[in-house]
Amino acid sequence: MKVGLFVPCYVNAVYPEVALASYKLLTHFGVDVDYPVDQTCCGQPMANAGFEGKALPLAKQFNDLFEEFDYIVAPSGSCAGFVKDTYPRLMEKEGCTSKVSGKVYDLCEFLYDILKVDKLPGKFPHKVSLHNSCHGLRELKLGSASELNIKPYSKVKALLNLVEGVKVVEPIRVDECCGFGGMFSIEEPAISIRMGNDRVNGHSDTEAEYITGADSSCLMHMGGIVDKNKMPIKMIHVVEILAAGL
Incomplete structure (x- = not known):
């Protein structure tokens, strides 16, 4: 191919x-x-x-x-x-x-x-909180959106679990929007920031070392909030974890 x-x-x-x-x-x-x-x-x-x-x-x-x-x-x-x-x-x-x-x-x-990957070579001995982005869930079906009331699944989580040492956790509301939404964050900054704060606090409550996800735009938005509030949690794209050791 x-x-x-x-x-x-x-x-x-x-x-x-x-x-x-x-x-x-x-x-x-x-x-x-x-x-x-x-x-x-x-x-x-x-x-x-x-x-x-x-x-x-x-x-x-x-x-x-x-x-x-x-x-x-x-x-x-x-x-x-x-x-x-x-x-x-x-x-x-x-x-x-x-x-x-x-x-x-x-x-x-x-x-x-x-590719139906069932094995990854790297190690990432850290606790990560998975952020499920809206586009990934509802347009690309990377996971099960909670409003559908279907059997839960997550392609991203399944891949993360192939990496040795990773402990994957999720916030209580697993697919709540982080508030970025592209132009939404520019047109409605106050609402966007409030949503971002709520989402970052949800991830932080898991006591994870990292917030990870498949979309850098969401991680960028939440990362700005983390930096501004000097929070100890770090941001990392899921691909960087999957490629650990390569």
Whole structure:
């Protein structure tokens, strides 16, 4: 299989270590992975702000750049979800067809569903509190959203449990939003910060050493609250844990 590594712009700019860990994981499992150097923002910020017309050229470029790959993998549930769910509608407006939406995956989703990983080589002897991001749960089905009243499952937790030494815990309200929500945090900062404080306190109550999750945007939001309040808990992307030792 030929895989295109899609690195969202904020990961590229702020969390390059997450992109590197993603590449290490994919190559460890023998995947033929390439990083198209001309990739840009997928257009999610523009579309979420109400300017879908501004996102369309980016969607078309993404489509052309990644069309050749069998799979497109990203360490970000929100960006992968945007390409999967919104590109078809955006491009249909212009009489185009998205040739990438059906083959884009969050990295954890790809490891669990496509590669069916059942063993990881690293060790991470720490207690981590898992944050379930809204996009990951409700768009990509990385886990069971509590409002569905279905048998609980978590692909991210299942992968974490393959890493030697990890103790995975979760806050009481396992899928409560952290309050980031992209443009929501800019348009409604007071509500966003209050939600973030509540979510960070929930994770802190587990007495975990780290908060982890599959979306750097949520970790960035909560990390800012942790830093401002000088809390002892640390942030780490789940991919960095899965790639420990590589």
